[in-house]
Amino acid sequence: MATEALIQAKGLDKIYPVGDQQFYALSQVDFTLGAGEFTGLVGPSGSGKTTLLNLVGVLDQPSHGDLEVFGRSAARLSAQEAASLRAQSIGFIFQSYNLLPVYTVFENVELPLLLLGHPASQRRKWVAEALEWVGMSEKSRERPSRLSGGQAQRVAIARAMVKRPSLVLADEPTANLDSENSHLILSTLAKINRETGASFLFSTHDPKVIGYLRRQVSLKDGRIESDRWLGEPGQTKG
Amino acid sequence: MIFQLALKNLWAGRLRTWLNLLVLSLTLGTMIFIQALMEGTLEQMLKARMAEEVGGGQLWFGPYDPLDPLSLEKANGPLPPEVALAVDRGEATVVLALFGTAYPQGRMTSVVLKGINPNQSVLALSFAPLAQAPPSVALPVMVGERMAKQLSLAVGDRFTLLWRAQAGAFDALEVQLVGLFSTQVPSMDQGQLWFRLEDLQRMNGTAGQASLVVFRHHPPASQGVWTAKSPETLMQDSIEMMATKSAGNRLFYLLLLMLSLLAVFDSQALAVFRRRKEVGTLMALGFSNQKILALFLAEGMGLGLLASLLTLAWGWPLAGYLVREGLDFGVSGDSYGMALSSRFYPAFSAQMVLESFGIVNLLVSLVSFLPLRKITGLSPADAIRGNWL
Numbered sequence: 129m130a131t132e133a134l135i136q137a138k139g140l141d142k143i144y145p146v147g148d149q150q151f152y153a154l155s156q157v158d159f160t161l162g163a164g165e166f167t168g169l170v171g172p173s174g175s176g177k178t179t180l181l182n183l184v185g186v187l188d189q190p191s192h193g194d195l196e197v198f199g200r201s202a203a204r205l206s207a208q209e210a211a212s213l214r215a216q217s218i219g220f221i222f223q224s225y226n227l228l229p230v231y232t233v234f235e236n237v238e239l240p241l242l243l244l245g246h247p248a249s250q251r252r253k254w255v256a257e258a259l260e261w262v263g264m265s266e267k268s269r270e271r272p273s274r275l276s277g278g279q280a281q282r283v284a285i286a287r288a289m290v291k292r293p294s295l296v297l298a299d300e301p302t303a304n305l306d307s308e309n310s311h312l313i314l315s316t317l318a319k320i321n322r323e324t325g326a327s328f329l330f331s332t333h334d335p336k337v338i339g340y341l342r343r344q345v346s347l348k349d350g351r352i353e354s355d356r357w358l359g360e361p362g363q364t365k366g
Numbered sequence: 367m368i369f370q371l372a373l374k375n376l377w378a379g380r381l382r383t384w385l386n387l388l389v390l391s392l393t394l395g396t397m398i399f400i401q402a403l404m405e406g407t408l409e410q411m412l413k414a415r416m417a418e419e420v421g422g423g424q425l426w427f428g429p430y431d432p433l434d435p436l437s438l439e440k441a442n443g444p445l446p447p448e449v450a451l452a453v454d455r456g457e458a459t460v461v462l463a464l465f466g467t468a469y470p471q472g473r474m475t476s477v478v479l480k481g482i483n484p485n486q487s488v489l490a491l492s493f494a495p496l497a498q499a500p501p502s503v504a505l506p507v508m509v510g511e512r513m514a515k516q517l518s519l520a521v522g523d524r525f526t527l528l529w530r531a532q533a534g535a536f537d538a539l540e541v542q543l544v545g546l547f548s549t550q551v552p553s554m555d556q557g558q559l560w561f562r563l564e565d566l567q568r569m570n571g572t573a574g575q576a577s578l579v580v581f582r583h584h585p586p587a588s589q590g591v592w593t594a595k596s597p598e599t600l601m602q603d604s605i606e607m608m609a610t611k612s613a614g615n616r617l618f619y620l621l622l623l624m625l626s627l628l629a630v631f632d633s634q635a636l637a638v639f640r641r642r643k644e645v646g647t648l649m650a651l652g653f654s655n656q657k658i659l660a661l662f663l664a665e666g667m668g669l670g671l672l673a674s675l676l677t678l679a680w681g682w683p684l685a686g687y688l689v690r691e692g693l694d695f696g697v698s699g700d701s702y703g704m705a706l707s708s709r710f711y712p713a714f715s716a717q718m719v720l721e722s723f724g725i726v727n728l729l730v731s732l733v734s735f736l737p738l739r740k741i742t743g744l745s746p747a748d749a750i751r752g753n754w755l
């Protein structure tokens with residue numbers, strides 16, 4: 129199914145010093161992610177899901193092992209290069225949305241394009257499109273504080289997608305949402321995945337999310353327990 | 367882009383931004399005002415001294431030294447011919463200075479006797495009462511108001527004067543106070559008795575001689591025993607005193623600056639703490655650490671710039687008013703031992719304004735930036751998790 133690998137990891141360790149002990153948040157992780165996937169890292173809290181997402185998103189460096197992101201060795205990226213890789217190719221979605229409170233919905237979504245230096249006309253067009261995808265066009269002038277959780281997460285999705293990244297990392301995107309909003313978010317993401325071909329990597333222990341996944345990578349105590357392909361994603365509600 | 371975002375952040379900071387702006391603007395205004403007051407005071411002082419004491423410059427007879435009364439005995443001589451001509455033309459006026467002792471109301475006090483042409487117009491002091499004294503007054507004298515107060519003298523009072531004439535013999539005479547003059551320059555007043563030039567020359571037996579010549583404009587170059595003194599040399603003491611005072615004031619406003627910067631630092635540090643999740647988010651969005659630093663630096667610069675504009679907005683009209691109307695501190699300049707009227711007129715200059723703006727902008731940027739130094743070494747993952755304080 130996955131032909132072209134976006135992420136290739138072999139023998140990843142992530143060690144945190146805890147007191148004078150070494151704590152293995154990840155241990156001997158082998159992991160590959162191809163284009164267009166809709167894959168979840170599934171496991172209980174503390175199993176290392178966020179840690180692995182952070183490595184994949186070049187927000188952090190592994191302690192040992194080889195990690196290639198978009199064909200480039202993560203270890204050899206400077207902080208600057210990592211930042212620009214994120215800016216160009218990776219979208220992030222967080223559990224608590226992380227919208228910037230100061231900016232309007234429009235400005236929040238526009239920010240990644242500003243950073244990439246796109247001209248204003250293109251920014252307007254792409255932001256409008258992204259807000260359309262998530263059904264938030266009406267709210268483009270609102271501040272995040274006036275949005276419900278589900279609306280905020282949809283704006284966050286628009287912000288992640290607006291630059292059309294080939295990889296989207298979503299860290300427990302439904303953990304703060306009720307069931308209805310969770311399904312709305314998930315079906316939106318599934319639709320975007322089909323339409324844009326962007327590869328999605330979730331971290332989750334939410335069964336609702338698991339129902340949408342095409343591939344489930346189970347983590348426990350920093351190790352991959354299983355890695356299996358599932359059937360087609362579940363039907364959206366409503 | 368960064369500056370645009372920074373301004374947006376400042377705007378969104380609302381209360382915090384306004385408080386910082388207010389503190390900074392008040393500091394800026396105070397800094398500039400203190401400098402302007404010092405500058406204006408100095409200008410006022412120098413102007414008063416030029417008008418009432420030093421003129422456009424002076425020629426001093428060789429041994430003349432106003433700080434050494436004993437020098438006065440020999441400190442007068444005939445004028446060079448061209449200087450005499452200038453005096454005749456009204457471009458200069460001469461002063462003869464002698465040393466003596468006065469006994470007003472039986473008390474004894476050392477005085478400098480000064481002879482001046484009562485009709486002179488080189489100095490902006492009026493000695494007309496000397497000229498107008500009736501012949502019945504044997505030896506008319508004038509003093510400044512400070513001196514009159516100090517010696518408890520009133521117009522019409524008589525007192526005895528003892529002095530040593532050129533010939534070497536002590537002589538005693540009765541003098542009568544015929545008028546007072548008011549001057550901003552204490553050295554024209556305190557310890558000085560002013561006579562008609564001819565009277566003093568006659569008493570001393572040195573007709574046509576003088577100790578110094580005050581010029582309306584520039585004095586001629588030194589010639590022979592006559593030494594030219596520029597206004598700058600003559601007023602060096604005032605200039606130095608003001609320099610010392612401004613140094614003291616600079617210390618004061620540096621302190622003020624430190625305090626307001628502390629406030630800004632505090633609020634920025636707090637903001638960085640509150641905004642650490644935002645910083646993590648920006649990192650995830652692909653902002654490099656440098657860009658985030660630049661953003662906060664730009665916020666600091668924006669703050670400084672806005673504070674400058676705000677200061678201009680309220681400071682400009684206020685400065686205009688103060689320059690026009692002056693400022694009454696309710697103390698006369700004499701309380702500082704300076705030649706001042708009781709109204710102070712600040713003098714503003716573009717240089718002091720720009721300098722203050724420059725200093726404040728630089729420091730505010732620095733101070734906004736300092737709380738963020740940690741970011742440079744921070745892994746984005748830690749920033750997002752909030753593991754960094």
Ligand SMILES: Nc1ncnc2c1ncn2[C@@H]1O[C@H](COP(=O)(O)OP(=O)(O)O)[C@@H](O)[C@H]1O
Pocket residue numbers: 144145146151153171172173174175176177178179180331748753
């Ligand atoms: N900066 C850190 N320092 C020490 N331990 C950490 C740090 N970050 C994460 N951990 C630990 O690593 C383990 C895995 O964390 P995480 O990847 O966040 O788990 P998950 O996302 O699956 O809940 C946890 O036990 C967590 O406490």
Ligand SMILES: [Mg+2]
Pocket residue numbers: 177178179299331
């Ligand atoms: Mg997690």
